[in-house]
Amino acid sequence: MKQHLIWIAAAVMMTSACGDGKPAYDASGNFEADEVIVSAQQNGEILSFPVNEGDKLNAGQVVGQIDVTIPALQQQQVQASIRALHDKTNNPQPQALLVERQLLVQEAQLQQLYRERKRTENLVKSDAATQKQLDDMNAQVDQLEKQLNVTRQQRNLYNANIATQNRSILAEQGPLEKSMAQYAEQVRKGQVVNPVTGVVLSRYALRGEMASVGKPLYKIADIDTLYLKAYVTGVTLPKIKLGQTVAVRIDQGNKGYKTYSGVLTWISDKSEFTPKTIQTKNERANLVYAIKVRVKNDGYLKIGMYGEMLIHQP
Incomplete structure (x- = not known):
């Protein structure tokens, strides 16, 4: 990579000159793209x-x-554990079911006693029944009401216990769901x-x-848009700015040059010395600045191809 940059920077200083001694272009370099290495x-x-x-x-x-067979099986195992927790919470205890049935029976009996007591009261008013019969009926109602209250207390106690157990069971569901999400992410x-x-x-x-994890599988790049990475001297630097439209050309052999319109998208904020091994003693003091020019590719531009930039359209 270092040797590559050396040759690019050297090309800036060793440009061919026009008849009047001025460079034939303002910068030169190679085309590159935003490459993405996709890893496992x-x-x-x-x-x-x-x-x-x-x-x-x-x-x-x-x-x-x-x-991903292993994480898939682990995910299924966690799913089965969550289903088992739901089965525990959805199935009430046998004692609670028994108390609930007993409560329904007692409530039905009490309603029947209320009707019998009302009928007895009417009979007493018409002298068709004695006061003792009404008193006995009231005693039965009172006794059944007390039994019903006891049964309701038992039901409430069972329900409270069940709610406590369900909270304890469902507390285990949170960590299991997190584990399942982790395994699902591994499968994905x-x-x-x-x-x-x-x-x-x-x-x-x-x-x-x-x-x-991290092993490279392939490298991909969007070649519809390429970037000419070139180097300009300090003399050229004041003539360019970000967003500036410039001309980019490539060699077409006997046909001369093929020219494209490009946009200057990046200018380095640091200068670099030209390679000492290539330049003359006088040129070694020159500084160059890296730039990038975005160019729409029509299919003829290739990554690594040499290109030249001209500030003014030819």
Whole structure:
């Protein structure tokens, strides 16, 4: 990489000159792209990976699968544990069911006694029944009401116990859900998802190999837009600014140059000395500044291709 930068910087100082002694261009360098190295996010055997160099992939496209059998089984195990907890909370205790049935029976009996007492009261008023019969009926109602109150207290006690047990059971659900989310994330990361739209530049893995977290699988770049990284001297620096439209050209052999319109997107805030091993003693004191020019690619521009920048359109 260092040697590469040396040759680029040297090209700035060793430019060909026009007839009047002025440089034929203002900066020169090589085209590059925003390259993304896609790495594995899970450990395991690569089950499928149909990616080839030169393939054009879309962002979000699934391009491979890593074996995630172990985390998938662990996820299923946690799901079964959560279902078992819900079964415990949804099934009341047998004692509670018995008390609830007893309460329903006693309430029905009490309603029947209320009706019998009302009928007896009417009979007493018409001298068809004695006061003792009414007193006996009131005693039965009073006794059953007391029994009903006791049964209700038992039901409330069972319900309180059940609620306490359910809270204890459901308290275990939170950690289990977190574990399930972790295993689900591991399963999701078993899919190799392409992050950006672009063309595959290099492939580093094959189906059947073992992948590990962080292992590079392939390199991809969006080549629809390339950047000419070049170097300008301190003399040229005051003539350029960010967002400025400049001309970029490439050599077309006998046809001369092919020219593109570019936009200056980056200017380094640090200067660099020109390579001492190439330049003459007088030129060694010169400083250069790295710049980047964004150029829309029509298909003829390639990564690494040499290009020249002209501040003024030719």
